[in-house]
Amino acid sequence: MSAVAVPRRRRSRRRTAGRVGWNALALLVFAVMVFPVYWMISTSFKTGQNILRDTPQWFPSPATLANYRDAMDRPYFWDNVKNSLIIVCAVVTVSIVLAFLAALALAKFNFYGRGAFIVLIIGVQMVPLNALIIPLYISLSRADQLNKLSGVIVTYLTFVLPFTVWTLRGFVMGVPRELEEAAMVDGSTRFGAFMRILLPLVAPGLVATSIFAFIQAWNEFLIAYVFLNDQEKQTLTVWLASFTTSRGTDWGPLMAGATLTALPVVVFFVLVHRKIAYGLTAGAVRG
Amino acid sequence: MSSGPGGETGFPALTAAAAEAAVARRRRRVSRQGVTRGLAPYALIAPSVVVIGAVLGYPLYLLGRLSFQQFGLAELILQQGPWIGLDNYTRLVHDRQFWEVVLRTFVFTFVNVGLTMVLGTLIALLLTKLGTAMRLVLTTGLILVWATPVVVAVNIFRWMVDFEFGVLNWTLTELHLGDFLNKDWFADPLTGFAVITALVVWGAIPFVTITLYAGFSQVPDELVEAASIDGANAWRVFRDVTFPLVKPIFVILISLSIIWDFQVFNQIWLIRDGEPEEDYWLMSVYSFVEAFRLGEYGFGAAIAVVMVGIMFVATFVYIRQMIRIGETR
Numbered sequence: 001m002s003a004v005a006v007p008r009r010r011r012s013r014r015r016t017a018g019r020v021g022w023n024a025l026a027l028l029v030f031a032v033m034v035f036p037v038y039w040m041i042s043t044s045f046k047t048g049q050n051i052l053r054d055t056p057q058w059f060p061s062p063a064t065l066a067n068y069r070d071a072m073d074r075p076y077f078w079d080n081v082k083n084s085l086i087i088v089c090a091v092v093t094v095s096i097v098l099a100f101l102a103a104l105a106l107a108k109f110n111f112y113g114r115g116a117f118i119v120l121i122i123g124v125q126m127v128p129l130n131a132l133i134i135p136l137y138i139s140l141s142r143a144d145q146l147n148k149l150s151g152v153i154v155t156y157l158t159f160v161l162p163f164t165v166w167t168l169r170g171f172v173m174g175v176p177r178e179l180e181e182a183a184m185v186d187g188s189t190r191f192g193a194f195m196r197i198l199l200p201l202v203a204p205g206l207v208a209t210s211i212f213a214f215i216q217a218w219n220e221f222l223i224a225y226v227f228l229n230d231q232e233k234q235t236l237t238v239w240l241a242s243f244t245t246s247r248g249t250d251w252g253p254l255m256a257g258a259t260l261t262a263l264p265v266v267v268f269f270v271l272v273h274r275k276i277a278y279g280l281t282a283g284a285v286r287g
Numbered sequence: 288m289s290s291g292p293g294g295e296t297g298f299p300a301l302t303a304a305a306a307e308a309a310v311a312r313r314r315r316r317v318s319r320q321g322v323t324r325g326l327a328p329y330a331l332i333a334p335s336v337v338v339i340g341a342v343l344g345y346p347l348y349l350l351g352r353l354s355f356q357q358f359g360l361a362e363l364i365l366q367q368g369p370w371i372g373l374d375n376y377t378r379l380v381h382d383r384q385f386w387e388v389v390l391r392t393f394v395f396t397f398v399n400v401g402l403t404m405v406l407g408t409l410i411a412l413l414l415t416k417l418g419t420a421m422r423l424v425l426t427t428g429l430i431l432v433w434a435t436p437v438v439v440a441v442n443i444f445r446w447m448v449d450f451e452f453g454v455l456n457w458t459l460t461e462l463h464l465g466d467f468l469n470k471d472w473f474a475d476p477l478t479g480f481a482v483i484t485a486l487v488v489w490g491a492i493p494f495v496t497i498t499l500y501a502g503f504s505q506v507p508d509e510l511v512e513a514a515s516i517d518g519a520n521a522w523r524v525f526r527d528v529t530f531p532l533v534k535p536i537f538v539i540l541i542s543l544s545i546i547w548d549f550q551v552f553n554q555i556w557l558i559r560d561g562e563p564e565e566d567y568w569l570m571s572v573y574s575f576v577e578a579f580r581l582g583e584y585g586f587g588a589a590i591a592v593v594m595v596g597i598m599f600v601a602t603f604v605y606i607r608q609m610i611r612i613g614e615t616r
Contacts, residue, residue: 022416029410030428036443036489037431039454043446056454098334105331117332119606124343126602128550130571131591134578135349136342138358142366158342165335219436221553226579237438244560251446258439269434 040262044068044255051252067256074253079232080239087149087224087235088217091156092210095164100206103168108177125162132158133226140227147229155223160213167212171205172198208272215265236261347595354592358585368585375589384565385573385590392549392569395480399548402488404541407495412525414500426497433493441557444486448472473559476566483567486554491547495540502533535608542605546598570594 043051044067045060071077106114136155137146145151175198183193224235231242240261243254354375356368379385410429414422435443448455456467473479506529514524530537552571555563563572570590578587 018416019418022413023418023421026413026417026421026425029413030425033432033489033492034428036440036447037435039447040439040443052452054452054457056452056457098338101331102335105328109328109331111328114328117336119610120339122606122609123602124339126546126598126605127343127347128546128571128591128594128598130550130552130575131350131595132343132346133575134584134588134591135346135353137579138353138363138584139346139349141363154342157338158346161335161338161342215434219438221438221557237436240438240442241557241561249445249449251449251452254442255446258442262434262436262439265436266431266434270430273430273433 040255040258043251044259046252048252067252068260070250070253071257071260074239074242074257076231076234076239076242077257080234080236083149083228083233084218084235084237087153087156088214090149090153091160091217092213094153095157095161095213096168096206096210099161099164099168099209100172102165103172106165106169107172121162121165125159125166129159129222133222136223137226146227147233149228149233152223152227152235155227156217156220159220160216163216164209164213167209168202168205171202171209174205175201211268211272215268218265350588350591350595353585353588356585358583358588360582363582363584371585375586378586379589379593384568388568388570388573389593395484395551395569396545396548399484399487399491399551400541400544402484403491403495403544403548404537406488407492407540408499410492410496411499411503414496415503429493429496432489433497435490437490437553438557440486440490441554444482445558448482476564479567483551483554483558486558487548487551491544495544498540499533499536502536503529506532535611538608539605542601542608545601546605549598549601550594 042058042060045063045065046057047062047064047066050057050060102117105111106118136158140146140151140155143151145154179201180193180197183197184190188196219237220235221237225238225241228234228238240254240257243250243257353368355370355372356362357371357374358368362368410425414425417425447453450456450469450471455472456470459465459467472482510528510532511524514528519527550571551569552575555567555569555572556575559567568576571594574587574590574594576587577583577590
């Protein structure tokens with residue numbers, strides 16, 4: 001008995017010691033990874049004096065909202081918030097509608113060219129946007145769409161649409177065909193089964209995909225930076241560059257502005273990242 | 288289209304799911320109709336195909352055509368450029384700077400992908416050693432980093448390495464690692480690229496870690512235990528048991544990382560305030576400067592074509608792996 005118990009206890013003690021070590025290491029990794037985000041938020045609440053100190057201040061005390069007021073009072077802030085929202089909403093609406101149709105085709109039908117379409121959808125997501133910006137710029141300048149939100153909206157479809165098709169396909173595949181068939185056996189039309197069975201079940205997937213599309217469009221910088229010349233036409237990511245002038249950078253207001261820009265994205269991302277992974281896994285392991 | 292390291296909010300989640308499925312080695316059986324249902328599916332994909340053709344297909348074609356043209360500011364106004372055959376490419380081949388930029392881009396990609404994969408793997412292995420609570424803490428931190436927009440991250444790093452009041456110089460000096468007071472990290476491209484690499488790798492680690500962890504957690508415990516009982520050390524267990532099982536995930540992650548790190552632009556452009564010195568040019572920056580600063584759209588397009596060609600190799604590996612694990616059935 002004891003001969004067995006002793007090594008076991010020793011082993012578990014060693015395991016506990018190991019656990020403490022791993023936890024300590026995990027805390028260190030956590031601290032290093034999260035520090036930059038913490039530093040942004042903490043700086044955004046500091047007074048100007050405490051930001052420009054030889055010895056950095058770790059906690060903002062006294063805390064102030066002056067940087068946020070400064071950032072929001074800057075010229076074009078609200079214009080640029082509005083532009084970001086207009087562009088993002090238009091891009092998300094168009095892509096979700098188009099992508100949902102394509103996702104239905106991919107998930108519910110077997111047709112000639114299906115495989116090719118899927119490879120196309122995956123492949124085009126790998127084409128670098130930096131490489132396409134020259135021809136896109138020339139096309140838009142020919143179409144007289146430079147410096148217009150509509151031009152940027154169309155351009156954003158290049159990276160939002162393929163990804164949306166691919167994601168939604170996973171969600172549609174996650175809905176068991178049997179449910180629809182059961183509804184049709186019970187006298188529902190194909191359209192009725194779609195409206196009453198498929199759509200409600202895919203709805204969470206539609207929401208999650210929309211939010212992911214929102215994040216991608218919201219974060220985009222290069223196209224907005226090149227295609228929109230007037231400050232009042234620009235988006236929030238471009239607006240952040242306006243804090244740096246020849247006289248230097250206003251770090252406090254910049255960090256406040258960066259926090260404001262990141263906030264909707266972080267909130268949305270935390271809400272849906274599991275959902276997206278789940279939806280696709282559900283689609284992937286079914287069967 | 289991927290949005291680059293740190294900004295890869297969309298596609299990775301799918302890859303993570305695909306990767307999990309790969310390890311589970313479960314093949315999805317698509318419920319198929321068996322027969323083609325007439326024109327319905329074509330009508331459904333038609334709008335997407337048209338839009339993708341218009342916003343991606345046509346620009347790609349135009350990019351190729353531009354690279355064979357003399358296309359500058361005058362041609363932009365005339366909307367027409369004379370055909371000059373391979374002149375842009377000939378100029379490229381004889382351009383010393385181009386080869387420097389290509390070499391720099393390769394080294395940059397290699398270092399960034401390497402660091403991302405090594406650190407991502409180590410943190411993923413660390414996650415498997417943790418209890419539920421601690422794992423949740425670390426995962427939450429990683430997701431917070433993952434969610435941070437690239438443009439925001441660049442500004443944070445710019446502030447942290449500020450030569451006068453940056454927290455980095457102060458910390459390094461306090462740690463007695465040398466005198467870092469008023470050190471301008473960007474004066475020397477080597478230390479400048481160290482900062483840019485830190486920024487890129489920091490942003491890319493969460494995706495790699497979380498995807499790999501999803502894969503590791505699918506490896507049956509019995510296999511690992513059996514190997515340990517047989518006397519294999521941790522490294523042998525990883526090399527001979529865990530790694531072969533999650534290899535498809537590694538292939539996907541490495542090819543995606545190569546694709547993303549090869550086209551890094553925003554980080555360099557923004558951290559140098561929109562005027563990166565020549566020592567900081569990667570291929571994407573070089574192409575952009577030629578086109579939009581010097582008005583040499585044709586020459587810039589030729590550089591971009593070379594970029595697309597190089598990336599095609601990584602893309603090919605990626606797509607082949609996706610098909611192999613059955614994600615595209």
